[in-house]
Amino acid sequence: MGASPDYGPDFERLREQDPEVAQVLLDEVARVRGGLQLIASENFTSPAVLAALGSTLSNKYAEGYPGRRYYGGCEVVDRAERLAIDRARELFGAEHANVQPHSGASANLAAYAALMQPGDTMLAMALPHGGHLTHGSRVNFSGRWFDVASYGVRRDTELIDYDEVRDLALRHQPKLIVCGATAYPRLIDYGVFRGIADEVGAWLLADVAHPIGLMAGRAIPSAVPYADVVTFTTHKALRGPRGGGILCTAELAARIDRAVFPFIQGGPLMHAVAAKAVAFGEALRPEFADYARRVVANARTLCDTLAAEGMRPVSGGTDTHLALIDLRELGVSGAEAERRCAAAGITLNRNAIPYDPEPAAVTSGIRVGTPCVTTQGMGLQELKEIGSLVARVVRDPGAVADVRERVSALAAIHRPYLSEY
Ligand SMILES: *Cc1c(COP(=O)(O)O)cnc(C)c1O
Numbered sequence: 001m002g003a004s005p006d007y008g009p010d011f012e013r014l015r016e017q018d019p020e021v022a023q024v025l026l027d028e029v030a031r032v033r034g035g036l037q038l039i040a041s042e043n044f045t046s047p048a049v050l051a052a053l054g055s056t057l058s059n060k061y062a063e064g065y066p067g068r069r070y071y072g073g074c075e076v077v078d079r080a081e082r083l084a085i086d087r088a089r090e091l092f093g094a095e096h097a098n099v100q101p102h103s104g105a106s107a108n109l110a111a112y113a114a115l116m117q118p119g120d121t122m123l124a125m126a127l128p129h130g131g132h133l134t135h136g137s138r139v140n141f142s143g144r145w146f147d148v149a150s151y152g153v154r155r156d157t158e159l160i161d162y163d164e165v166r167d168l169a170l171r172h173q174p175k176l177i178v179c180g181a182t183a184y185p186r187l188i189d190y191g192v193f194r195g196i197a198d199e200v201g202a203w204l205l206a207d208v209a210h211p212i213g214l215m216a217g218r219a220i221p222s223a224v225p226y227a228d229v230v231t232f233t234t235h236k237a238l239r240g241p242r243g244g245g246i247l248c249t250a251e252l253a254a255r256i257d258r259a260v261f262p263f264i265q266g267g268p269l270m271h272a273v274a275a276k277a278v279a280f281g282e283a284l285r286p287e288f289a290d291y292a293r294r295v296v297a298n299a300r301t302l303c304d305t306l307a308a309e310g311m312r313p314v315s316g317g318t319d320t321h322l323a324l325i326d327l328r329e330l331g332v333s334g335a336e337a338e339r340r341c342a343a344a345g346i347t348l349n350r351n352a353i354p355y356d357p358e359p360a361a362v363t364s365g366i367r368v369g370t371p372c373v374t375t376q377g378m379g380l381q382e383l384k385e386i387g388s389l390v391a392r393v394v395r396d397p398g399a400v401a402d403v404r405e406r407v408s409a410l411a412a413i414h415r416p417y418l419s420e421y
Helices: 011-017 019-033 047-053 075-092 104-115 141-145 162-172 190-200 212-216 250-264 270-283 286-308 334-343 371-375 380-395 397-413
Strands: 096-098 121-125 147-151 176-179 203-207 229-233 244-248 322-326 349-351 365-369
Touching (some): 011 019, 075 096, 104 203, 104 229, 104 250, 147 162, 176 190, 212 286, 244 250, 334 365, 334 380, 334 397, 371 380
Parallel strands (some): 121 176, 176 203, 203 229
Antiparallel strands (some): 096 244, 322 365, 349 365
């Protein structure tokens, strides 16, 4: 492959100086161009975001906040952070924004630190039902440092059991209730969570790491009017740089800021902060609302196609950018389906389904998402074909070569970083 203009002017310099690392960059672009990315938590950032990430802002130490730094020479990078903050507040209608968290997990750590002491009780969604590691898993700080009560989805509907949430809240009197998930295809009723939190005097944190981009594009209702604190990532459906962020009420602004710095982080990654500003700017444009709507429409089409092929969507469908598929009727495990798809150039992940009889390394399901393929410009027609291809290769490993050929053809037409998006 030749040099790509998307790397910017310095890629040739990297290739001369460090061919080994340069080759990794080239191979990774070749990998994504050679297949279909259905990982629900991934996306393709714009060249503008990549330019900010690859900038000299990476060099600057800027502990503190704009106008209140612990290092000199921050007057220029201050402008990047102010732009990011102002744009995030405008985009989400939030009273306060902190754009420094290095990741979604760091944003949650900071939010918990702002609202709780070690040993306090929190109520969050169980990992096997779609919650995140940072929602109280025992292998994570959240499960080690807090007393965690977990809610899940109902066996019959596979939807969040709001009655259970309320019962658990009344019984455990948590200081914090967390709503939000990493593998839940449906809308979450933040108003109901707000009511339960008010009833027991708990803070409400909405972890919208996944659907934040859909909220930015007004494709689904926002959590911001309901939650005291909203944590998010910038690299999933929002299509920005790898990173995190926190929105909160004016009341909690100082506590959240102190929790991010100096409590859990040192200097912010100013190149990432600048890239977040670029991504928020992109998300403020009307085209992004169109993108968000297409992501959801595409997910629905993919989900419906898989359902028609006998692959059961958990909860019966999707309202978001992702679907969770139960493979038990096909007699194929999540791990095996992941392998078969990978062999055909389709990247997706195995995922536990609610009440999954299989261990986490095997699982009975897969998770599919449409942020990447939508960024590549694919629409309903392509998603129908992708659904058929996934179903075909999951059912029949003998179809790998055929499916791979169609995958390559689709990927060649919709190459990331060469098409307009
Ligand atoms: C992805 C995700 C996170 C963590 O984000 P990282 O940037 O990987 O740390 C946190 N919460 C939820 C619900 C997520 O889906």
